[in-house]
Amino acid sequence: MILGAVITTEEMYLKVRTMAADLGHCAAPDDAYYALRGLRTLSVRLERHEKNALAVARWLQTRPEVSRVLYPALPEDPGHALWKRDFLGASGLFGVVLRPAPKAAVYAMIDALDLFGIGSSWGGFESLILPTNPERIRSATRWTAEGPTLRLHIGLEDPQDLIEDLEGGFHQLHVAIAA
Numbered sequence: 001m002i003l004g005a006v007i008t009t010e011e012m013y014l015k016v017r018t019m020a021a022d023l024g025h026c027a028a029p030d031d032a033y034y035a036l037r038g039l040r041t042l043s044v045r046l047e048r049h050e051k052n053a054l055a056v057a058r059w060l061q062t063r064p065e066v067s068r069v070l071y072p073a074l075p076e077d078p079g080h081a082l083w084k085r086d087f088l089g090a091s092g093l094f095g096v097v098l099r100p101a102p103k104a105a106v107y108a109m110i111d112a113l114d115l116f117g118i119g120s121s122w123g124g125f126e127s128l129i130l131p132t133n134p135e136r137i138r139s140a141t142r143w144t145a146e147g148p149t150l151r152l153h154i155g156l157e158d159p160q161d162l163i164e165d166l167e168g169g170f171h172q173l174h175v176a177i178a179a
Contacts, residue, residue: 002122003027003035045125048156049092055159056152056166060096065170067146070095092154093121095132098147105176106131106148112172115165121153127162128153 008016020026027035050073057071071094072083083090098106110118116129130151135143154162 003031045156046089046091049154050090052156052159052162053090053092053094053152053154056154056162057094059163060166063170065098065101065173066096067099068097070097070149091123092127092152094152094154095134096150096152097145098150100147101173101177103131103148105173106150108176109169109173110150113165113169115157115162116152116169120151121155124153125156126153127155127157 006016006020053071054073057069057074060066060069061074061076069077071077071090072079072087073090073094074080077083110116110129110131113129116127118130119128120130121128132149132151134145134149
């Protein structure tokens with residue numbers, strides 16, 4: 001479920017209102033109930049996402065298989081000063097650039113994970129991983145990463161459990177490269 005709001009100018013209001021009426025865009029009662037229920041624990045969950053993500057991201061920075069962790073909440077990130085200026089906290093979503101590895105080995109790594117589901121997240125509680133290719137969708141600058149990129153969403157699980165799961169995944173990455 002995704003909920004949101006449309007903010008418009010007075011001059012565009014009638015067009016937006018007409019479109020919403022024509023298309024029937026409104027939240028169902030159950031959707032509103034779940035949104036309200038989720039908002040009550042949102043701050044606690046976001047604090048946990050950030051804490052867990054920082055622990056996993058810092059660990060990933062120490063791994064020889066990792067070229068770069070893309071997470072502005074880390075002081076080493078090139079966008080950290082801008083992030084710190086504009087945000088009070090971080091989510092559990094970040095990217096990881098691996099050192100060069102065959103696509104099949106990266107897939108073997110992901111398949112070896114037990115606690116990470118495969119997919120993207122818009123704020124769920126579970127940890128997820130997804131291979132990505134930013135080069136295809138970038139338009140402002142050219143993507144020049146040295147290896148494959150993964151998108152991770154760190155959920156509410158114990159970060160040490162997630163780290164152990166990723167260790168097993170990296171082991172499988174090495175096995176697949178050696179094969």
